[in-house]
Amino acid sequence: MPKVLVLPDHIASQxxxxxxxxxxxxxxxxxxxxxxxxxxxxxxxxxxxxxxxxRIADNGFGMEPEDAILAFQRHATSKLRxxxxxxxLNTLGFRGEAxxxxxxISKFVCYTRTHDAAVGTRVETxxxxxxxxxxxCAPGTVMEIHELFYNTPARLKFMKKAATEFxxxxxxxxxxxxxxxxxxxxxxxxxxxxxxxxxxxxxxxxIVEAKFFTGKERLVEVIHGAIxxxxxxxxxxxxxxxxxAKPTHFRGxxxxxxxxxxxxxxxxxxxxxxxxxxxxxxIPRGRYPLAVVVLQMDPGQVDVNIHPTKKExxxxxxxxxxxxxxxxxxxxxxxxxxxxAEAARAEHVRxxxxxxxxxxxxxxxxxxxxxxxxxxxxxxxxAEQISFRDSLSYQTSAREAVPQAYSGYSDSGFNEAxxxxxxxxxxxxxxxxxxxxxxxxxxxxxxxxxxxxxLPEAGHTFLQVRESGSNSDYYSLPADWKIVGYLHNTYxxxxxxxxxxxxEQHIAHERTLYERLLAKQTTAGRLSENxxxxxxxxxxxxxxxxxxxxxxxxxxxxxxxxxxxxxxxGSASVSEIPLELASVNYVxxxxxxxxxxxxxxxxxxxxxxxxxxxxxxxxKNGMPLSQRDILKLLSDxxxxxxxxxCPHGRPVRLKFSIDDxxxxxxxx
Numbered sequence: 001m002p003k004v005l006v007l008p009d010h011i012a013s014q015x016x017x018x019x020x021x022x023x024x025x026x027x028x029x030x031x032x033x034x035x036x037x038x039x040x041x042x043x044x045x046x047x048x049x050x051x052x053x054x055r056i057a058d059n060g061f062g063m064e065p066e067d068a069i070l071a072f073q074r075h076a077t078s079k080l081r082x083x084x085x086x087x088x089l090n091t092l093g094f095r096g097e098a099x100x101x102x103x104x105i106s107k108f109v110c111y112t113r114t115h116d117a118a119v120g121t122r123v124e125t126x127x128x129x130x131x132x133x134x135x136x137c138a139p140g141t142v143m144e145i146h147e148l149f150y151n152t153p154a155r156l157k158f159m160k161k162a163a164t165e166f167x168x169x170x171x172x173x174x175x176x177x178x179x180x181x182x183x184x185x186x187x188x189x190x191x192x193x194x195x196x197x198x199x200x201x202x203x204x205x206x207i208v209e210a211k212f213f214t215g216k217e218r219l220v221e222v223i224h225g226a227i228x229x230x231x232x233x234x235x236x237x238x239x240x241x242x243x244x245a246k247p248t249h250f251r252g253x254x255x256x257x258x259x260x261x262x263x264x265x266x267x268x269x270x271x272x273x274x275x276x277x278x279x280x281x282x283i284p285r286g287r288y289p290l291a292v293v294v295l296q297m298d299p300g301q302v303d304v305n306i307h308p309t310k311k312e313x314x315x316x317x318x319x320x321x322x323x324x325x326x327x328x329x330x331x332x333x334x335x336x337x338x339x340x341a342e343a344a345r346a347e348h349v350r351x352x353x354x355x356x357x358x359x360x361x362x363x364x365x366x367x368x369x370x371x372x373x374x375x376x377x378x379x380x381x382x383a384e385q386i387s388f389r390d391s392l393s394y395q396t397s398a399r400e401a402v403p404q405a406y407s408g409y410s411d412s413g414f415n416e417a418x419x420x421x422x423x424x425x426x427x428x429x430x431x432x433x434x435x436x437x438x439x440x441x442x443x444x445x446x447x448x449x450x451x452x453x454x455l456p457e458a459g460h461t462f463l464q465v466r467e468s469g470s471n472s473d474y475y476s477l478p479a480d481w482k483i484v485g486y487l488h489n490t491y492x493x494x495x496x497x498x499x500x501x502x503x504e505q506h507i508a509h510e511r512t513l514y515e516r517l518l519a520k521q522t523t524a525g526r527l528s529e530n531x532x533x534x535x536x537x538x539x540x541x542x543x544x545x546x547x548x549x550x551x552x553x554x555x556x557x558x559x560x561x562x563x564x565x566x567x568x569x570g571s572a573s574v575s576e577i578p579l580e581l582a583s584v585n586y587v588x589x590x591x592x593x594x595x596x597x598x599x600x601x602x603x604x605x606x607x608x609x610x611x612x613x614x615x616x617x618x619x620k621n622g623m624p625l626s627q628r629d630i631l632k633l634l635s636d637x638x639x640x641x642x643x644x645x646c647p648h649g650r651p652v653r654l655k656f657s658i659d660d661x662x663x664x665x666x667x668x
Contacts, residue, residue, distance in 0.1 A: 069132050337641045505619060
């Protein structure tokens with residue numbers, strides 16, 4: 001008796017079903033994809049009987065009687081004719097395995113009718129037997145699956161709870177609805193509508209209707225089209241569109257990321273990597289953005305025939321596609337920040353144009369006569385008031401301060417020329433560094449005067465801050481901003497047209513320094529030219545693990561302006577540092593930097609090191625700032641393109657609208 005036997009068709013189909021039909025959600029995905037390929041504009045999915053009964057109805061083209069019967073045969077498909085067609089696919093299905101595989105493990109009934117036919121066809125199959133009869137039905141196709149896995153008890157045993165299985169079904173329908181916003185989807189569970197999209201071909205609206213986003217997120221639109229030449233001079237087109245939630249919205253897993261390639265929702269490592277890069281200095285480490293990224297490209301540049309469920313694919317030019325996606329996402333985030341700022345300015349211009357004209361002299365006079373700065377003594381026994389301008393009111397406390405320079409602050413203001421001309425071996429005055437002999441808390445506020453100047457920048461009020469014996473500096477804030485408080489030398493309270501904003505000084509300065517560091521780095525590798533050689537190398541007290549981390553990250557740190565020396569006994573010392581660290585206690589800062597790099601991938605070391613330098617160099621919470629320092633901090637921070645979060649993803653400011661504040665005091 002021969003040992004090799006040809007399996008009966010029904011057994012072979014059940015084996016194939018094990019690859020195609022993992023769970024009820026697989027059935028829904030495969031059949032809904034067939035409905036989309038059939039040109040349906042309305043699709044209804046009804047689930048019942050603990051996800052073992054599934055009904056999918058569409059208004060697509062329908063099938064002729066002979067096609068309806070052939071659809072239940074293995075490897076029968078209307079979507080391929082030759083092997084070359086695999087490289088020009090414009091349909092979701094093509095294997096011809098889904099319907100026969102599903103029919104082999106369920107009781108399957110199909111009703112179908114073309115739009116120009118008088119009657120339709122009913123095809124029923126169970127236990128390998130197929131029956132087809134004429135029947136009256138609506139144009140389109142209805143697929144009914146009953147008692148899924150009834151003849152495969154092992155598969156039935158491994159089904160999860162009904163709620164879990166339905167969750168997977170909802171996720172599959174979500175992806176398909178977002179992939180095809182021009183199609184109206186309805187999902188029902190035991191007769192209750194769970195999800196419904198309008199089919200208006202509006203991607204942003206569909207994302208919310210499909211419940212992928214809540215609708216409360218502030219979104220950034222991505223639009224990009226690139227054409228490049230490939231081998232042989234052929235044109236290759238890659239179009240990218242979609243929506244990213246602003247960095248203030250993120251989650252602890254990647255379930256908020258959806259990638260769609262040529263209408264197919266897939267697992268795309270290139271998109272995930274590009275999103276990680278684009279948001280690496282906008283959200284906390286270990287958190288992931290919310291994003292829907294839609295790629296449209298030549299089908300010949302992508303292979304979808306590598307997995308039975310078609311959830312994975314391969315690209316013929318992966319590196320080029322990755323760089324294009326990364327740049328498109330980064331550009332969208334930057335341009336949105338700029339556009340939002342310009343829109344706010346335009347709105348301020350419109351409001352100002354409707355107000356009566358006030359001459360600069362009259363405006364200055366009103367500014368000086370309105371609001372006072374309060375300077376408290378350590379004993380809080382008296383308060384001295386001086387006038388500043390009608391949109392400013394602070395309270396600063398004279399407390400004991402840490403006896404060291406405050407990184408980034410100076411009495412004479414930001415020395416832009418010194419910063420720009422910094423080079424190896426040349427010290428630079430930090431942008432806010434308070435000299436040791438004149439800490440900020442000792443300066444009398446009466447030594448500063450300020451005038452509001454009407455200058456030609458739309459939507460901003462310019463403040464001219466004049467210090468005795470020095471030149472005047474100009475700082476700009478939005479015209480509707482009114483600084484109303486300074487709490488615990490940490491939090492700056494700003495009244496805006498919409499409500500209240502609270503800004504933390506350390507995080508705001510960290511974002512400012514970080515953006516400045518990136519701007520000063522002269523190559524794509526983030527190379528910094530600003531460094532300070534030390535007269536005497538400073539020894540570092542590092543553990544063996546930290547020494548090893550330092551050796552592994554040495555090239556990245558050298559590119560940022562560091563230089564280290566390693567001794568024979570295994571110790572290390574630093575001989576050169578970036579200028580940003582020159583005004584702080586750099587030895588513990590370097591030790592903290594090395595700790596930060598211990599768990600970082602080698603490709604991200606320069607970026608993570610830049611974050612750490614900015615964090616270590618920024619002013620600390622609790623360090624008192626003068627009125628002038630606060631103005632400069634806010635002015636510099638607002639000029640950064642991405643100012644909602646710090647490089648580590650923490651929010652720089654909290655916003656409370658008037659309605660939010662009202663609800664806090666008057667809860668419903």
